Amino acid sequence: MGNMTQEQWGKLQQNLLTTVGKNNYATWIEPLEFLEIAEDVAVFEVPTSFLGNYVSQNFGDLILHQLSEVVENVRRINFRVAANSSQRPTRKAEIVDMPKEVQKDAPAVVPQAAREDLVPGAPLDARFTFDTFVVGKPNELAHAAARRVAEGGPVTFNPLFLYGGVGLGKTHLMHAIAWELQTQRPDLNVVYLSAEQFMYRFVQALRDRKMMDFKQLFRSVDVLMVDDVQFIAGKDSTQEEFFHTFNALVDQNKQIIISADRAPGEIKDLEDRIKSRLQCGLVVDLHPTDYELRLGILQSKVELHKMQYPGLELAPGVLEFLAHRISTNVRVLEGALTRLFAFASLVGRPITMDLTQDCLADVLRASERKITVEEIQRKVSEHYNIRLSDMIGPKRVRSYARPRQVAMYLCKQLTSRSLPEIGRRFGGRDHTTVMHGVKRIEELRVQDGQIAEDLEMLRRALEA
């Protein structure tokens, strides 16, 4: 039988720190208090049984191995939960200044879902599966990446970062991944929640002095999905905690999936170190829908409505009309269809073109297409295969200058922006520069067949 002094345990902890990394160490090893070696069992005190179980499963062998180099005949480790652990004085990690989110952003009453201490995830929507997700050109890459992650195989890109405008299917894809993983890999602990819920839970843990539980909970998931991460921009303490959670999981090679309404680099008030972390894996965007995708989505949703309202007739051309006219986002498209079916069934008439126009007059008016300068810049930079930042930036080489002029020309043609306004959105250029650019493209349009063709293609893509 051997024994170990606190000093030896201190040294051993140092070794463990280098082996498991700073984050894991702070979360899992530091809270262990060495008590004694009784017979061949090394006994540690832990603040919660959860921590004990986790350490035992994930670091047990490692600790045992390192212990056996210092003391003879240790064969097992035992974790004893500290008596009165819930009333124990707060540990170092829990003594945190209340962040400003607590006073400023968090509501006085934390939503019910956020109070379920031991369940970090939010419920999944049963309708959001891969089966119901319609794939088209604008979302095929995001869909393929989501499918890959949903296989639950070795982590190849971490994180998967999905971004795109409102209502384009980010949440749908994330839920689909979660459903699929739950079926294929029930052994994995998959957690989905919005960045807002992450913040509520963090704030609640601070208030209740349960930061250790919070950290353990989030660091023990196998797949973490955080929706709408732009929400934590400007919320310093939440960002800080998110960053640590993120790093701890990446260190353990656990899959992370993040969504946002824009690319990581474009989220304002998000710390640079987080931005760069978010860009480390695969960043894919969901493009605005095109006509074919909208029609596909409508056709698939119509099947459900027909089941709900059997016998309701749908005149040919109505879906095509809606796909053409409502191009804002899928949520609006779905809402329009639901309303149309409900209305037709109430008045007991078939869904004709006339009825559609009556019933949806406001939606149709509201979604009259307004093309923005940003959309034009994006489409044109994609078309010429240059980065958006180079199009807007100061470089004057021909390979950037020509696309820039094309984009300026299209802004003049397709938006109601003035020349000085357009100049401002192209990196603060003068209106005379814009004027020159527009003139140059007008000339080239006549002389150069390729430019004329590019312009036509871009215009059609923007007006789709």
Ligand SMILES: Nc1ncnc2c1ncn2[C@@H]1O[C@H](COP(=O)(O)OP(=O)(O)OP(=O)(O)O)[C@@H](O)[C@H]1O
């Ligand atoms: N490709 C698609 N196929 C089928 N349904 C879709 C598709 N894309 C979006 N939807 C539907 O559109 C609605 C909005 O999608 P979702 O909530 O996933 O959007 P989001 O990108 O997360 O938007 P937000 O930025 O508002 O959170 C959902 O009902 C979803 O099922």
